[in-house]
Amino acid sequence: MSEATFTLDGKTIPFREGQTIMQAAMAAAAYIPRLCYHPGLKPHGSCKLCTVKVNGRHTASCTYQAQPGLAVESDTEELNGERRSLLQMLFVEGNHFCPSCEASGNCQLQATAYELKMMTPHYDHFFPDRPVDASHPEYLLDFNRCILCSLCVRASRDVDGKNVFALAERGIKTRLIVNAESGLLADTNFSADDMAAHVCPVGVILRKRTGFSVPIGQRTYDINPISALPQPKAGES
Amino acid sequence: MTHSFETAARPENLRRVAIDPLSRVEGHGKVTLLLDENNKVQQARLHIVEFRGFEKFIQGRPYWEVPVMVQRLCGICPVSHHLASSKAMDVIVGAKQLTPTAEKIRRLMHYGQILQSHALHFFHLSSPDLLFGFDSDMAKRNIVGVAEKYPDTARQGVLLRKFGQEVIRHTAGKRIHGTGAIPGGVNKSLTVPERDELLKDIGQIVAWSRDAVHLIKQMHNQNSALYDGFGAFRANFMSILGDDGALDLYHGSLRGRDADGNILFDGMDYQDYTALIEEDVKPWTYMKFPYLKSRGPQDGWYRVGPLSRVQNCDAIPTPLAEMERREFIDYSANTPLHAPLGYHWTRMIEMLFAAEMINELLHDDDILGTDLMTSGERAEEGVGVIEAPRGTLIHHYRVDENDLVTMCNLIVSTTHNNQAMNEAVRQVALQYLDGNEITEGLLNHIEVAIRAFDPCLSCATHALGKMPLQVELLDNTGAMLSTFTRSADNG
Ligand code: SF4
Ligand code: FES
Numbered sequence: 001m002s003e004a005t006f007t008l009d010g011k012t013i014p015f016r017e018g019q020t021i022m023q024a025a026m027a028a029a030a031y032i033p034r035l036c037y038h039p040g041l042k043p044h045g046s047c048k049l050c051t052v053k054v055n056g057r058h059t060a061s062c063t064y065q066a067q068p069g070l071a072v073e074s075d076t077e078e079l080n081g082e083r084r085s086l087l088q089m090l091f092v093e094g095n096h097f098c099p100s101c102e103a104s105g106n107c108q109l110q111a112t113a114y115e116l117k118m119m120t121p122h123y124d125h126f127f128p129d130r131p132v133d134a135s136h137p138e139y140l141l142d143f144n145r146c147i148l149c150s151l152c153v154r155a156s157r158d159v160d161g162k163n164v165f166a167l168a169e170r171g172i173k174t175r176l177i178v179n180a181e182s183g184l185l186a187d188t189n190f191s192a193d194d195m196a197a198h199v200c201p202v203g204v205i206l207r208k209r210t211g212f213s214v215p216i217g218q219r220t221y222d223i224n225p226i227s228a229l230p231q232p233k234a235g236e237s
Numbered sequence: 238m239t240h241s242f243e244t245a246a247r248p249e250n251l252r253r254v255a256i257d258p259l260s261r262v263e264g265h266g267k268v269t270l271l272l273d274e275n276n277k278v279q280q281a282r283l284h285i286v287e288f289r290g291f292e293k294f295i296q297g298r299p300y301w302e303v304p305v306m307v308q309r310l311c312g313i314c315p316v317s318h319h320l321a322s323s324k325a326m327d328v329i330v331g332a333k334q335l336t337p338t339a340e341k342i343r344r345l346m347h348y349g350q351i352l353q354s355h356a357l358h359f360f361h362l363s364s365p366d367l368l369f370g371f372d373s374d375m376a377k378r379n380i381v382g383v384a385e386k387y388p389d390t391a392r393q394g395v396l397l398r399k400f401g402q403e404v405i406r407h408t409a410g411k412r413i414h415g416t417g418a419i420p421g422g423v424n425k426s427l428t429v430p431e432r433d434e435l436l437k438d439i440g441q442i443v444a445w446s447r448d449a450v451h452l453i454k455q456m457h458n459q460n461s462a463l464y465d466g467f468g469a470f471r472a473n474f475m476s477i478l479g480d481d482g483a484l485d486l487y488h489g490s491l492r493g494r495d496a497d498g499n500i501l502f503d504g505m506d507y508q509d510y511t512a513l514i515e516e517d518v519k520p521w522t523y524m525k526f527p528y529l530k531s532r533g534p535q536d537g538w539y540r541v542g543p544l545s546r547v548q549n550c551d552a553i554p555t556p557l558a559e560m561e562r563r564e565f566i567d568y569s570a571n572t573p574l575h576a577p578l579g580y581h582w583t584r585m586i587e588m589l590f591a592a593e594m595i596n597e598l599l600h601d602d603d604i605l606g607t608d609l610m611t612s613g614e615r616a617e618e619g620v621g622v623i624e625a626p627r628g629t630l631i632h633h634y635r636v637d638e639n640d641l642v643t644m645c646n647l648i649v650s651t652t653h654n655n656q657a658m659n660e661a662v663r664q665v666a667l668q669y670l671d672g673n674e675i676t677e678g679l680l681n682h683i684e685v686a687i688r689a690f691d692p693c694l695s696c697a698t699h700a701l702g703k704m705p706l707q708v709e710l711l712d713n714t715g716a717m718l719s720t721f722t723r724s725a726d727n728g
Binding site for chain 1 (some may be wrong): 416610
């Protein structure tokens with residue numbers, strides 16, 4: 001029996017039963033932009049960057065089950081334009097200043113913005129006031145850059161079995177919190193071996209004192225665009 | 238309006254404001270000349286915008302971010318801020334002695350910065366005034382005019398600057414917003430191809446730098462009355478110097494001299510700079526006025542930068558620059574030269590020194606090494622000082638046990654030179670103000686005096702046009718007598 005397939009921008013993509021469009025595309029090394037999906041974690045479908053058109057209708061590819069014969073569009077001017085707007089909103093909602101950010105070059109938000117040729121933030125900056133949590137001896141949390149993808153929440157809860165992080169409140173007020181009475185990372189059992197310590201796609205969960213040890217220019221996405229990189233396996237960021 | 242900024246509320250409370258809305262003319266420098274009852278210029282006030290907002294901004298940030306973040310402070314000498322803050326953070330992480338590779342890579346970066354900045358200042362910004370005359374046709378008095386009349390000089394200026402930028406790129410990773418220096422060391426050394434690329438041109442760079450010294454020396458010699466007298470005023474001067482009193486722009490201890498050249502203090506550890514320097518505030522500006530505590534606010538102000546350094550040191554440790562230093566000292570007959578235009582000559586001597594230092598470092602295999610980092614016992618407080626192109630640059634931080642910055646104090650070169658620049662402007666006004674009217678001629682001369690200090694004001698480094706500048710004249714009651722404004726584009 002021949003393998004089940006669908007098409008992505010005209011290219012044939014094989015899939016196994018139960019795979020999402022995103023999973024099948026990643027297995028076939030086809031790039032669909034994404035920020036809140038990680039292969040080692042249950043999809044969350046919140047960032048909407050992976051939105052594709054399936055038979056003419058918008059849907060999040062990280063949650064949509066692949067089916068034989070689907071015609072999926074992803075790399076189109078229309079969809080990329082929508083993705084750029086989503087990215088621009090993420091940039092203005094937080095405080096992202098790439099030239100002095102230690103995650104620059106390793107940041108998926110930045111790399112995706114380059115990939116999709118986002119030139120300016122376009123919208124007015126919110127400049128939210130979000131103090132950092134430096135209480136933990138080995139890790140720093142710089143909430144200024146949180147895009148609320150919930151990868152750390154899922155990693156800590158579902159893989160590390162710890163529940164260190166949570167999203168609190170709703171809508172525009174949603175924010176990432178640390179599950180401790182004090183609200184401080186030092187008062188949790190978070191550790192450097194946790195998946196949650198390595199899963200943040202931006203520059204929130206940072207190993208202390210190592211910020212700029214790798215020169216800008218020699219980092220992951222400085223060398224290859226995000227679309228060209230091998231897809232991360234479960235447990236890697 | 239004049240009245241309102243004379244009596245601005247307690248400036249201590251306003252220090253954090255980045256932009257003084259009253260004294261700032263958008264994109265302009267502004268100078269106020271105040272007359273006494275005999276209509277003699279009694280005071281000159283240069284209004285400049287300082288970067289105080291940054292000191293607040295950096296609080297609560299992790300210390301390792303600071304050397305990268307501070308480059309936002311100043312688009313004009315980011316590398317100097319990068320290195321001064323890295324040196325302060327070395328103290329925080331207990332890196333008492335960097336590895337030879339780290340130390341030499343940082344020095345290379347710094348001398349690259351000196352070279353590019355001095356070349357930019359001399360060739361792009363000042364040579365038009367010096368070559369064509371302060372009052373010459375505005376349309377010609379720019380680098381384009383220089384390129385027409387003196388094509389070799391202009392070309393060399395451009396290439397000298399470019400070379401300095403290449404040194405920065407290879408050592409800092411990028412030409413701007415580099416990350417080369419990190420607390421405790423550097424994150425990269427040079428590869429052999431990078432080194433060889435720089436080695437290929439360095440001989441030419443040294444030769445051109447020497448030509449540049451000769452050019453300014455010749456101008457000085459040909460018109461010594463103008464060059465020695467223009468805006469001249471006596472002042473104390475200060476810089477850091479290396480061991481044994483030799484010129485060292487990267488590291489050393491503080492030495493200060495009085496206007497006669499007598500040593501006031503020497504070998505002072507800059508970690509204790511607060512014992513030496515106090516910062517005065519004035520009601521008319523948020524910019525501070527540092528002075529030497531021992532001499533008090535009246536007499537304790539001082540000058541920094543090339544003119545101070547070259548006269549403060551006992552020797553320059555590279556042969557060609559040392560020869561030039563000796564000629565300079567002979568010219569001034571062994572007493573300190575206090576002429577603002579002497580900045581240009583000494584600046585070019587320093588550029589030659591930087592070129593020779595780069596040459597030396599490029600022949601040192603340590604710059605190819607792999608041992609990049611060191612650390613030791615953590616400290617809570619650290620001061621980093623460097624001789625930036627424009628003068629002594631002080632970065633001072635406190636960092637808490639969670640690694641966050643709790644205090645930051647910066648004294649930038651232009652702040653050290655604050656009173657000195659006012660004094661130079663006053664002298665020029667005394668020499669050139671005719672009657673009660675501000676003329677374009679006076680404005681041109683004031684501009685030349687300010688520019689000699691190479692202040693880090695965006696208006697002063699206006700690339701091709703002339704400095705956008707407003708000069709106003711007030712009588713002893715504060716009433717405006719005359720004003721003259723030149724914008725960047727109408728000039
Ligand atoms: S901290 Fe990072 S991983 Fe967690 S929600 Fe924010 S952006 Fe996502
Ligand atoms: S990756 Fe699918 S919604 Fe974020």
